Amino acid sequence: MEVNPHDLLEIEGVGDLTSFSTIPEWVESALAKAPFVVVRRAQASEGFIAVGVRGSERNERFAAFLLVNRIIRRITPEQLTRESKWSDQPKEIFRGLEQIEKLLDSHSIKWGPVGSIGFELASGKETTKKTSDIDIVIHFSENFTLNFAREIEGELKKNQFRVDVQVETLEGAFLLGEYVESGEKPILLRTMDGPILKKITIEEKDK
Amino acid sequence: MENFTFTFPATNKIDRFAHVGVVGSGDLEVLMEPSSDLQTEVTIRTGITGFETTWEPLIQRFFTQHDIAAKVKINDFGATPGVVKLRLEQALEVAANE
Numbered sequence: 280m281e282v283n284p285h286d287l288l289e290i291e292g293v294g295d296l297t298s299f300s301t302i303p304e305w306v307e308s309a310l311a312k313a314p315f316v317v318v319r320r321a322q323a324s325e326g327f328i329a330v331g332v333r334g335s336e337r338n339e340r341f342a343a344f345l346l347v348n349r350i351i352r353r354i355t356p357e358q359l360t361r362e363s364k365w366s367d368q369p370k371e372i373f374r375g376l377e378q379i380e381k382l383l384d385s386h387s388i389k390w391g392p393v394g395s396i397g398f399e400l401a402s403g404k405e406t407t408k409k410t411s412d413i414d415i416v417i418h419f420s421e422n423f424t425l426n427f428a429r430e431i432e433g434e435l436k437k438n439q440f441r442v443d444v445q446v447e448t449l450e451g452a453f454l455l456g457e458y459v460e461s462g463e464k465p466i467l468l469r470t471m472d473g474p475i476l477k478k479i480t481i482e483e484k485d486k
Numbered sequence: 487m488e489n490f491t492f493t494f495p496a497t498n499k500i501d502r503f504a505h506v507g508v509v510g511s512g513d514l515e516v517l518m519e520p521s522s523d524l525q526t527e528v529t530i531r532t533g534i535t536g537f538e539t540t541w542e543p544l545i546q547r548f549f550t551q552h553d554i555a556a557k558v559k560i561n562d563f564g565a566t567p568g569v570v571k572l573r574l575e576q577a578l579e580v581a582a583n584e
Contacts (some may be wrong), residue, residue, distance in 0.1 A: 299559045337564065338534045394511060415513055443510045457508045467513075467576075476576060 280347060282328055284320040285416055287391045287401040287450070288345065289352040296343040297327070306341050309334045315354075315404040316345060316475070319367050320452070333398060354401040356391020364400045365392075372396060372407050375440040379415060382434050382440055389418040394443070412441040417455075419448040424481045425459070432459045453479060488535045492545050496526045496555040505579035509571045515566040516577040521555045532562035540567065548574050554582065 291415055292314055293307040297347075309332060310316075321329035323344050323378035332341040343477070363380070366375035376392060383390045394401060394414025399406040402480035423446070432455055435442045458466055465476040500520045506514040515572075521527070525572055543563050546568050565573070 322544065337535050342562075454508050454510060454513065456510065465576075467508075467569065467572060469569075474566075474572045476572060 280353065282318050282350075282353060283355070284318050285391075285397070286318045287358050287398065288318065288328070288330065288356045288462050290316060290352070291351065295345055296332070297346070298341075298343040302343070303339075303341060305334045305339050306332050309339070312410055313398070313404040314351075315398065315402045315408075316343070316426075317398070320471055322448070322471055324417055333395075345418070351411075356393050356397055357389060358391070359397060359400045360391045370407070372413065372440060373412060373448050375438050376437055379413065379442060381434065382431070383417065386431065388420075388431075390415055391450045412463070413438070413445050414443045416445045416447055416452070419446050421481065424483050425463070426483065428449060428455060432456065434457050438450065443446040448479075450477075451475075487531065487533055488538070489529065489531050490538055490541070491529045492547045493528070494526045494543065494546070496507060496521075496549070496553050498553050498555060500554050500556050500578075500581040501583065502581055504577040506576045506580060509561065512564050512566070513558075514561060514563060514570060514571065514573055515561040516573050517561075518577045518581045519557045520581075521557045524555060526554060526556050526558065528558040528560065530560045530562060532560075532564075532566045542570065544570060552578055554567040554578065556581065560572060 291308050293302060295467045296302065307473065316330035316332055319329040319331045319342060323329040326347055327344040328347055330343055330345045332343065365376050376396065389395065393416050395406045395411050396413055446455055446458065451468040453466050453468050463478065463480055467477045468475050468477045500518065504518040507513055509515055528545050566567065
């Protein structure tokens, strides 16, 4: 099964996880409430996937490995977008997500919600707080020039919520905000083998 | 929010102020400024509590490898140790660029 960073995987529970370190107690109760783990951007041995468990507090994050055949269901961020799972949700943060949807759809950008808002949509369990940012991932394309990125970033800044955007390329992901401010200097690219600094440049095409 | 400071003896001056990184999930900001004292002072502010024992060896290793007299401020938003190290290297490159 093909999985990508940010995908949410439904599992049975804590018994499906393998880890080099002791599994903290909160992991079991977090998975009992919402049995989903998120795919991490890290290498794993054959037959395993690097995953992370999210607890209710910000310091509750746990890295583990999952046997591929333990996956019950896979939910990708793009799938959440296709289903517009937020349209009938009353919470204010989902109105913020609707604005993002309108903007990105008008530019035909492939995207999806991740982080706490993605987790809430996939699991159906309340995860976002009043202070939550909206984390989204968007797919890099050849149109993604510095000017285009600047335009998108400017529009997203108008949102009433803070929007954190990761841009996914074939090699890894970078933050939209850092790309916009980079002035063509190297920026941080998160890859399967860890973070690296890399220059991202796309030639402006004549229109 | 948690705050802690580490200090190390240092001798080499850096040339200029550096500000790298991003305010956002899984990342951090590093502000590095030259200091006339013979030491490095690293102050870390983080919303992810309970990781002082992870920070200490990481910061210590970096400033043992790089002897620079500087005041360093780190605002952390849940960066992994790999990201922290890379951001420190990036800041140093800007601050010590001949």
